[in-house]
Amino acid sequence: MKKTLFAAIVFTMVTAFSASAQQDKSKRVSPPITVTETTKKGATITITYGQPALKGRKIGTDFVPYGKVWRTGANEATVFETDKDVKIKGQTLPAGKYGLYTIPGENEWVVIFNKTWNQWGTKYSEAEDQLRVSVKPEKSEKFQEKLIFEISKSGEVSIEWGDTEVEFEIK
Template sequence: MMKRNTLLALTLFMGFFTLSATAQEKKKASPAASVKETINSGATIGIDYSQPSVKGRKIGEEIAPYGKVWRTGANDATTFEVSKDVKVEGKNLPAGKYSVYTIPGEKEWTIIFNKTWKQWGTKYAEADDALRVTVKPEKSPAFTEQMTFKIEKSGKVTLLWGDKSVSFRVK
């Protein structure tokens, strides 16, 4: 009888931890992602971000509202790191690590590189902006459910999300 109670208690104990571990392995709603590339100018660009999903919502309205600063990702602030001084859309950006915010718009997006990079994504302070550039969004060639960044050797950095493609040049 004692052995059976001990065995039952041990089985329940192990079952609890198995369920707990399974629950923790559940896929995050906005998984972490990163991309890194050494571009033709010799600078290395790295972007660390979380990938929000469109989930049937309309970009510019229900998510990433037009005309408002958006954290450009989810969870912690998206970070953009360059190994040496570069020009982004022709404007100087010193080597270093930055958080990335955007102001989405129907006809143009403002890309913001903010000096405070280690922070929660919604803690934006304009006073800490290092650089702002304006670019034109395009219709993406294919729908991208989870926000994704791509970096080409040429220095073209592209954010793909839903039917949007937003690119800027780094040299």
């Protein structure tokens, strides 16, 4: 009886420790990063994403294939949040939280704001898209091993990874 009780206690402690360790996202290989900026027009934009590394892989061919929806980060869906209605390429994006996805391409990237944001990144449904915009990728000035997002005061959002930079403006 004592052995069974002891085993049950040990099992419970190990299970609880394991569960708490899995919840600590800072220990992941691609831990979540948050960038926030309040634009000159007063909208506060926040992007939270997992930061994958290229590790010698090339975007478009052997990693993040062209023409396929990508979670634009690692782990959970990348979350894009705005506290005010904003315009992106002339289209309104209502205030709220969105899953940020992209469809990378050699000559065009489609940036997708999906209504479902609190989910694992690979669970994407086009039916939940709030807004899609197309942008032209550019060659970046500096090679970025790890994916980074930047938001400027003027409202420009840039996605930089490898030798590629994708930008869109929030108004």
